[in-house]
Amino acid sequence: MNMGRTLSVSRKTLRSLKHDRRTVGFLVLMPLVLIALFGYTFGGDVKGVSVIIVDLDQGSPNGSIASSIINELKGSKTLKIVEELGPGGSDAKTYALDRIKDGGVWAAIVFDENFSRDVMAALSNLRHGLPALPSTVHFHVDATNPNIAQAVYGEIQRSVQIVIVSEYHLVPPIAIDEDRIYGEGAEFIDFFAPGVMGLAAMMVTFMLSIISFVHERTTGTLERLLTTPVTEGEIVAGYALAFGFVGLIQSLVILTTAVILFQIQIAGSALLALLIIFLLGVGNQGLGFLLSSNAKNEFQAVQFMPIILFPSILLAGVFWPLEAVPEFLRPISYFLPLTYAVDGTRSVMIRGWGIDHVWLQVTILVVFAAAMLLLSAYSLKKRR
Amino acid sequence: MNTDRRSSIAGPLVSSSGEGLAVCARRLRKEFDGIVAVSGLDLRIRRSVLYGLIGPNGSGKTTTIKMLVGLLVPSSGRAEVLGKSISGRLKAPSVGYMPQELAVYPDLTVHENLDLFAGLHSVDPKTFEDKEMSLLRMIDLEGRKDSLVSQLSGGMKHRVSLACALIHEPELLFLDEPTVGVDPELRVGFWDYFQRLKSLGRTIVLTTHYMDEAVRCDVVGMMRAGTLIAEGTPSELMASASASSLEDAFLYYARGALD
Numbered sequence: 001m002n003m004g005r006t007l008s009v010s011r012k013t014l015r016s017l018k019h020d021r022r023t024v025g026f027l028v029l030m031p032l033v034l035i036a037l038f039g040y041t042f043g044g045d046v047k048g049v050s051v052i053i054v055d056l057d058q059g060s061p062n063g064s065i066a067s068s069i070i071n072e073l074k075g076s077k078t079l080k081i082v083e084e085l086g087p088g089g090s091d092a093k094t095y096a097l098d099r100i101k102d103g104g105v106w107a108a109i110v111f112d113e114n115f116s117r118d119v120m121a122a123l124s125n126l127r128h129g130l131p132a133l134p135s136t137v138h139f140h141v142d143a144t145n146p147n148i149a150q151a152v153y154g155e156i157q158r159s160v161q162i163v164i165v166s167e168y169h170l171v172p173p174i175a176i177d178e179d180r181i182y183g184e185g186a187e188f189i190d191f192f193a194p195g196v197m198g199l200a201a202m203m204v205t206f207m208l209s210i211i212s213f214v215h216e217r218t219t220g221t222l223e224r225l226l227t228t229p230v231t232e233g234e235i236v237a238g239y240a241l242a243f244g245f246v247g248l249i250q251s252l253v254i255l256t257t258a259v260i261l262f263q264i265q266i267a268g269s270a271l272l273a274l275l276i277i278f279l280l281g282v283g284n285q286g287l288g289f290l291l292s293s294n295a296k297n298e299f300q301a302v303q304f305m306p307i308i309l310f311p312s313i314l315l316a317g318v319f320w321p322l323e324a325v326p327e328f329l330r331p332i333s334y335f336l337p338l339t340y341a342v343d344g345t346r347s348v349m350i351r352g353w354g355i356d357h358v359w360l361q362v363t364i365l366v367v368f369a370a371a372m373l374l375l376s377a378y379s380l381k382k383r384r
Numbered sequence: 385m386n387t388d389r390r391s392s393i394a395g396p397l398v399s400s401s402g403e404g405l406a407v408c409a410r411r412l413r414k415e416f417d418g419i420v421a422v423s424g425l426d427l428r429i430r431r432s433v434l435y436g437l438i439g440p441n442g443s444g445k446t447t448t449i450k451m452l453v454g455l456l457v458p459s460s461g462r463a464e465v466l467g468k469s470i471s472g473r474l475k476a477p478s479v480g481y482m483p484q485e486l487a488v489y490p491d492l493t494v495h496e497n498l499d500l501f502a503g504l505h506s507v508d509p510k511t512f513e514d515k516e517m518s519l520l521r522m523i524d525l526e527g528r529k530d531s532l533v534s535q536l537s538g539g540m541k542h543r544v545s546l547a548c549a550l551i552h553e554p555e556l557l558f559l560d561e562p563t564v565g566v567d568p569e570l571r572v573g574f575w576d577y578f579q580r581l582k583s584l585g586r587t588i589v590l591t592t593h594y595m596d597e598a599v600r601c602d603v604v605g606m607m608r609a610g611t612l613i614a615e616g617t618p619s620e621l622m623a624s625a626s627a628s629s630l631e632d633a634f635l636y637y638a639r640g641a642l643d
Contacts, residue, residue, distance in 0.1 A: 008504055009500075219487060
């Protein structure tokens with residue numbers, strides 16, 4: 001393999017991109033917008049959910065437990081308490097339910113008249129070793145969005161827990177001691193930033209490659225290249241270098257954006273993460289090349305994109321873990337190169353693993369890239 | 385057509401090693417899915433000769449050239465180009481090829497196209513610089529060096545394509561319809577350049593539709609239905625057909641081939 005000729009092919013590939021301002025803009029902005037969009041929508045916690053509180057609690061000699069819980073709820077950022085109805089209005093409960101039904105609020109939290117008394121009675125029974133019934137906080141919710149329902153529910157549970165512990169000095173007999181081996185302080189954005197990196201690199205290298213080669217084939221330039229001393233391997237390698245480089249730049253954009261906007265953590269070597277993405281890009285470039293011979297024009301080429309992309313988006317663990325993929329589809333997951341790229345970069349960035357831990361993922365991607373390139377070169381040789 | 389007659393054609397003989405044939409094909413044949421494009425073609429082209437292949441569309445000119453530059457594998461037969469067999473993929477660095485379709489990169493500038501082909505032929509940068517200048521002058525595009533090819537007119541693109549075939553100063557040039565879409569004034573310039581290349585000892589094999597151009601070739605091969613029906617200098621061809629033009633001569637030989 002002659003390096004000069006290979007680099008000539010790379011240079012021409014990058015040069016033709018350079019002249020196409022819009023494509024350059026797309027290549028840089030697409031990953032930036034992708035990560036920002038995903039980051040803001042998926043990464044943010046649920047905040048300011050509108051709720052109504054109906055407090056009918058008549059209290060106990062020791063005061064109102066409902067008020068203490070409500071005070072705790074008021075301090076929460078998750079909730080925005082739009083109305084607080086007291087025992088005065090008899091149909092407060094009906095009103096609150098109507099407000100949920102007409103979409104005015106997401107949820108209503110209702111404390112009954114005997115709430116405090118029931119709690120005190122239960123506590124006293126417990127002290128004397130008698131059976132006790134739990135008191136009830138009524139939680140009416142529009143669970144159209146499960147995330148919101150879950151968030152409000154979690155908030156109520158937390159507030160109740162705090163009040164019981166701080167005011168009645170009751171400690172639950174079992175505590176769960178969480179020890180985060182990896183991902184201390186990691187949020188959802190940290191989980192999927194590596195996924196988006198892989199996805200963007202894969203999408204773009206595949207798209208650039210298949211379109212470029214369909215163009216090369218239909219205009220006769222590929223044939224002309226083949227009459228020069230350049231070998232099939234050099235053409236394929238030249239392209240792979242160029243598009244791998246594009247994939248790298250995109251990953252850098254994503255990494256930088258994610259660090260600046262979302263303060264994601266990079267526990268391991270960013271360089272190793274980028275290397276993994278580069279391998280993925282090279283492999284997908286080869287895949288694009290192979291498929292380009294089955295497309296008669298650019299329009300047909302574009303038809304390959306959803307076929308290649310959707311399984312990867314859904315099954316490669318970009319947004320959902322592989323464990324969420326149904327068993328019978330998992331063989332496909334394990335067949336997708338993106339699965340290993342995402343798992344590899346994620347392990348490097350969150351777990352801080354080095355090559356000694358992700359060697360398997362790297363090896364699989366090396367094999368993928370090498371196989372694609374060899375097949376591409378072979379198919380070029382065969383075409384006469 | 386006998387070989388004696390051909391050998392009488394006086395091309396400037398290239399010193400010592402250059403003596404011999406640039407192209408030598410024996411019973412070359414190419415079929416595409418049962419359709420015969422070239423059938424048993426014998427072709428011998430001496431070095432330092434301007435050789436024109438003429439014939440109607442579908443007579444096998446382009447297929448012949450594609451086999452000779454190694455883009456197509458012959459169904460049968462053998463050929464040597466500059467002494468090398470074309471059975472393996474021809475990677476003779478001293479062959480230049482300009483295909484019929486434009487086959488230059490529209491999204492690159494003129495300079496970048498030339499730079500690419502120079503790089504693929506490992507032309508060193510200094511030589512490239514000089515060569516690029518003189519080629520741009522020849523194709524009259526000195527002022528458009530940094531223009532994108534897509535912004536050039538059809539004729540200009542064609543000239544860029546020719547320059548790409550010449551950038552590495554090949555010993556043997558295959559030009560498939562090099563003057564299509566080139567205006568008459570520039571065509572004259574092209575032919576002067578071809579003559580100059582020839583005087584430097586280069587061999588040029590071209591196809592053309594223009595009979596007035598064919599007349600300017602040293603040797604003309606007339607192709608029809610995938611085979612040579614006549615070959616010789618233009619004047620010889622016209623004389624033995626007692627025709628006043630190459631066109632009439634062609635018709636004469638074509639009839640003969642039918643009988």
